Amino acid sequence: xxxxxxxxxxxxxxxxxxxxxxxxxxxxxxxxxxxxxxxxxxxxxxxxxxxxxxxxxxxxxxxxxxxxxxxxxxxxxxxxxxxxxxxxxxxxxxxxxxxxxxxxxxxxxxxxxxxxxxxxxxxxxxxxxxxxxxxxxxxxxxxxxxxxxxxxxxxxxxxxxxxxxxxxxxxxxxxxxxxxxxxxxxxxxxxxxxxxxxxxx
Numbered sequence: 001x002x003x004x005x006x007x008x009x010x011x012x013x014x015x016x017x018x019x020x021x022x023x024x025x026x027x028x029x030x031x032x033x034x035x036x037x038x039x040x041x042x043x044x045x046x047x048x049x050x051x052x053x054x055x056x057x058x059x060x061x062x063x064x065x066x067x068x069x070x071x072x073x074x075x076x077x078x079x080x081x082x083x084x085x086x087x088x089x090x091x092x093x094x095x096x097x098x099x100x101x102x103x104x105x106x107x108x109x110x111x112x113x114x115x116x117x118x119x120x121x122x123x124x125x126x127x128x129x130x131x132x133x134x135x136x137x138x139x140x141x142x143x144x145x146x147x148x149x150x151x152x153x154x155x156x157x158x159x160x161x162x163x164x165x166x167x168x169x170x171x172x173x174x175x176x177x178x179x180x181x182x183x184x185x186x187x188x189x190x191x192x193x194x195x196x197x198x199x200x201x
Contacts, residue, residue, distance in 0.1 A: 004031040005118055008052040010043050010061060010178075011036075016086055016103060020056065029117060040065055045076050054117065056082045056101060059093055067096050080117045100178050129171050137164050139190055142181040 007024065011017040012166055017036055024034050027122070035050055037043050040061055057067075071079055078162045083097040094100055130138075133154070140150040147165070151158045169175050184190045 004033045004151075005054065005057075006050065006052045007032050007034045007054045007056060008043070008050055009034060009036050009044070010038075010040075010057040011084060012038050012058065012061060013061050013086070014087070016058075016084075018085065019103070020101075022108050023110055026107060029111055029115050035107070044073065047072065051076060052079065054080045054082060054114070058086065059083050082113070083115070091125070130168065134164055134168050134171075135189055137161060138168060138184055139179055141165070142190065143178060143182055143194075 009020055009024070011016060011020065021034060021036060024032065035046070035052070037046065043057075047070070053076070055070070056076075067081055068170075071081065075079045080098040081096075082099045082129075083094050084101050084103070101110055105113075106201060136154060139152060140153060145153065147158050147161045150156070151161045154161070156164075157199050159161070169179075172183060173182055180188055185192060
């Protein structure tokens, strides 16, 4: 990500809070700014200016409030919420959370859970940002077609094809045919068999 991930940690126990902060600061998968909060009153007064990407919160802290209410007050539709467990869980209430971290999780497990919430949606966004036409052009490029051949096949001008290719490179930050090939296979735009067959034809 181009900016640090903003994480707000809400836990009343200073011992657990300090331990969780220590683990988070040891992770180096991505940059993060971590804020620590001890109660709901502090959380509600800080949501508007902290604008967190992720809340790691002890579910027992809510009292009369709900997770849905906090998400609404955050004004961030992409906000992810992780339950921080230090006791036996109420499995029904945990269904509203995006992930669950236990105080018994290792640093590696915590890292994996955070990475899944942060990195994978970014990759999905990049993939979804492509238009149908751009996906068609990627397939043509990795099959070895020239700009002129792509234009003829898709009934476009060469100038339009070049413009689409420039947009694709900008969105994906991929500037080689090899890179596009790997991207297309990973994101199931084409199969390995299709690429091998196009190379033989």
